[in-house]
Amino acid sequence: xxxxxxxxxxxxxxxxxxxxxxxxxxxxxxxxxxxxxxxxxxxxxxxxxxxxxxxxxxxxxxxxxxxxxxxxxxxxxxxxxxxxxxxxxxxxxxxxxxxxxxxxxxxxxxxxxxxxxxxxxxxxxxxxxxxxxxxxxxxxxxxxxxxxxxxxxxxxxxxxxxxxxxxxxxxxxxxxxxxxxxxxxxxxxxxxxxxxxxxxxxxxxxxxxxxxxxxxxxxxxxxxxxxxxxxxxxxxxxxxxxxxxxxxxxxxxxxxxxxxxxxxxxxxxxxxxxxxxxxxxxxxxxxxxxxxxxxxxxxxxxxxxxxxxxxxxxxxxxxxxxxxxxxxxxxxxxxxxxxxxxxxxxxxxxxxxxxxxxxxxxxxxxxxxxxxxxxxxxxxxxxxxxxxxxxxxxxxxxxxxxxxxxxxxxxxxxxxxxxxxxxxxxxxxxxxxxxxxxxxxxxxxxxxxxxxxxxxxxxxxxxxxxxxxxxxxxxxxxxxxxxxxxxxxxxxxxxxxxxxxxxxxxxx
Numbered sequence: 001x002x003x004x005x006x007x008x009x010x011x012x013x014x015x016x017x018x019x020x021x022x023x024x025x026x027x028x029x030x031x032x033x034x035x036x037x038x039x040x041x042x043x044x045x046x047x048x049x050x051x052x053x054x055x056x057x058x059x060x061x062x063x064x065x066x067x068x069x070x071x072x073x074x075x076x077x078x079x080x081x082x083x084x085x086x087x088x089x090x091x092x093x094x095x096x097x098x099x100x101x102x103x104x105x106x107x108x109x110x111x112x113x114x115x116x117x118x119x120x121x122x123x124x125x126x127x128x129x130x131x132x133x134x135x136x137x138x139x140x141x142x143x144x145x146x147x148x149x150x151x152x153x154x155x156x157x158x159x160x161x162x163x164x165x166x167x168x169x170x171x172x173x174x175x176x177x178x179x180x181x182x183x184x185x186x187x188x189x190x191x192x193x194x195x196x197x198x199x200x201x202x203x204x205x206x207x208x209x210x211x212x213x214x215x216x217x218x219x220x221x222x223x224x225x226x227x228x229x230x231x232x233x234x235x236x237x238x239x240x241x242x243x244x245x246x247x248x249x250x251x252x253x254x255x256x257x258x259x260x261x262x263x264x265x266x267x268x269x270x271x272x273x274x275x276x277x278x279x280x281x282x283x284x285x286x287x288x289x290x291x292x293x294x295x296x297x298x299x300x301x302x303x304x305x306x307x308x309x310x311x312x313x314x315x316x317x318x319x320x321x322x323x324x325x326x327x328x329x330x331x332x333x334x335x336x337x338x339x340x341x342x343x344x345x346x347x348x349x350x351x352x353x354x355x356x357x358x359x360x361x362x363x364x365x366x367x368x369x370x371x372x373x374x375x376x377x378x379x380x381x382x383x384x385x386x387x388x389x390x391x392x393x394x395x396x397x398x399x400x401x402x403x404x405x406x407x408x409x410x411x412x413x414x415x416x417x418x419x420x421x422x423x424x425x426x427x428x429x430x431x432x433x434x435x436x437x438x439x440x441x442x443x444x445x446x447x448x449x450x451x452x453x454x455x456x457x458x459x460x461x462x463x464x465x466x467x468x469x470x471x472x473x474x475x476x477x478x479x480x481x482x483x484x485x486x487x488x489x490x491x492x493x494x495x496x497x498x499x500x501x502x503x504x505x506x507x508x
Contacts, residue, residue: 003030005111006142007102009128010035010059012047014169015117018158019144020054021165023115026149027142034060034105036098038068039183039242046170054167062101065183069241072097072320073184077281078229078339079304079332080289081312086262088278088285089315090185095124096320099131106139113140120146123267127318134321177205183245185258185278193273200261200275208277209253212350219348221355222251224287226343229336231284245280252279255347267317286352287343294362295338304335 006023010016010033023029033056035047044061051059072093075081083089102114114132118124120143129141144150152158162169178189186207192198202211224244225233231244239247252258258279266272296304307328314325341359345352368377400407 003028004113005030005032005109006113006115007106007109007111008033008056009098009102009114009116010047010051010056011040011117012043012050013117014155014158014162015144017050017054017167017169018152018162019115019117020051020056021162021167022144022150023142024055026147029113031056032058032060032105032109032111034062034102036101037061037063037065038094038097039065040181043181050169054162055165060105062105064097064101066240066242068094068097069183069245073245073281074230074241075329075332076311076315077231077284077288078336079308079311079328080285080292081308081315082285083312083316084262084264086260087264087276087316088185088258088281089312090182090276090278090281091124091180091187092127092315092318093184094182095127095318096131099128100135100321102128103132103136103139106136111139113142115142115144117144121266121268121270123316123318126267130318131321179207181207183242183249184281185276188275188277189272193275196263196273202259205275206259206277208249209259209279210256212256212259215254215256215349217349219346219353220251220255221344221346222248222283223342223344224284225341226288226291227340229288229333229339231288245284248280248283250279252283252347253277256350257347257352258282259350283345283347283352287345288339290343290345290354290357291339291341291359294341294357294359294364296335297363300335304332307331 006027006029008016008019008023008031010020012035016033020031020033023031033051035044035051037044047061048059076089076093081089083092105111106114114136116125116128118128125143125146129143132139132141152161159169177191177193180187188200188205192201223235224231225236225238231241232238234244234247258277258281260276260278261273262276263271263273292301292304311325311328311332314320314322314328319325338359338361340361341357343357344355346355347353365376397407
């Protein structure tokens with residue numbers, strides 16, 4: 001009975017080399033290695049001999065560089081997909097393609113399982129496994145580092161394991177950087193990079209370029225041409241995308257372009273520090289974005305930016321084979337119809353400096369944008385536009401003012417509403433003052449009720465009438481006088497009172 005087969009994602013490194021005898025020993029599989037070439041360059045040297053010496057029955061080496069560039073890298077260039085503002089997704093873009101090719105080989109070999117050597121702490125385990133599940137949900141997945149039968153926990157233990165199984169390796173136990181390379185970039189992790197307080201040792205670290213401080217003192221110009229969003233030529237010479245990337249890697253590396261030091265948030269929840277070199281990719285991103293500034297209208301540009309962030313998140317998380325990723329890429333591709341033109345850049349000590357761009361589909365019109373008044377734009381048109389554009393803002397402010405809310409008193413630097421000054425309307429202030437006055441009068445009345453009553457009586461009778469009546473009564477009641485005398489005296493008193501009143505009135 002033939003043994004079951006397992007396809008091992010083989011890089012030729014220490015981990016995957018040690019996995020070959022481990023799979024045979026613990027699962028009794030026939031191990032078929034598959035190395036997916038996405039631009040690892042010299043890392044592929046001597047791979048077949050090493051795999052077979054380690055116990056593999058067969059090794060596939062598939063060159064998928066052009067497929068990687070045209071179907072995986074290009075959509076990310078066109079989207080300007082960047083994870084957490086820095087990472088240009090070099091490793092992330094390659095993993096789904098590798099998973100796809102592993103599935104194709106598994107189907108061809110009638111294998112029952114696929115094995116990978118990604119650790120249980122990284123993102124690659126997610127990317128490989130989501131890709132396999134999306135394309136071949138029936139295949140078994142073996143993650144060696146998460147398997148209970150895997151007992152190796154260091155480079156030293158892996159080397160010792162290989163020696164015990166008669167495998168001689170060109171590896172040493174020194175703690176070198178952990179690297180991943182393809183045509184788009186190279187990543188570095190480990191050693192001093194595990195301590196965020198330490199600066200990278202660029203002299204020993206960098207592979208594709210140089211520290212910007214060591215770059216030439218004279219800058220260099222480069223012209224990049226695009227057709228419908230696709231890079232098609234450099235300095236007037238047409239090339240396929242893979243060759244453009246190789247050329248720009250060399251040119252950008254020379255000038256210290258595309259080196260980032262990032263602490264990123266991994267999908268599994270931890271933070272990880274790494275240094276990435278992406279010289280050619282950084283130049284292409286800058287050139288493409290610069291050209292889009294001329295061509296895309298404002299609304300399309302704004303929505304595309306949002307879609308770019310969404311795509312970066314999906315790619316980083318290994319969800320390439322998802323309906324959402326396909327839908328976003330379809331939208332991105334539709335925006336590229338008129339992204340045609342040429343961009344000129346200057347490379348200087350790690351910097352990319354804009355040096356002009358042209359496009360037959362440019363929306364920039366000097367006759368409109370110039371400070372000189374032209375026929376196509378009347379400055380007075382802005383008045384009506386601003387009136388309508390700000391109408392809702394004005395209406396809201398008017399409504400708030402009508403409620404006694406002074407919107408100008410709010411401090412925009414504070415989040416709460418405690419700084420909003422609420423002023424009472426004038427009518428309300430008048431009622432409040434009247435109420436306070438009434439309360440004071442009531443209190444005074446309680447203290448002096450008699451006086452208040454007398455004052456009220458005086459108000460009810462005119463002063464003149466009261467004095468005249470009192471005089472008549474006194475004259476009539478005076479003792480010793482006849483009735484006629486009393487009447488005469490009263491009449492005289494009334495006449496005198498009238499004269500007195502007339503004098504007071506005149507004086508008044």
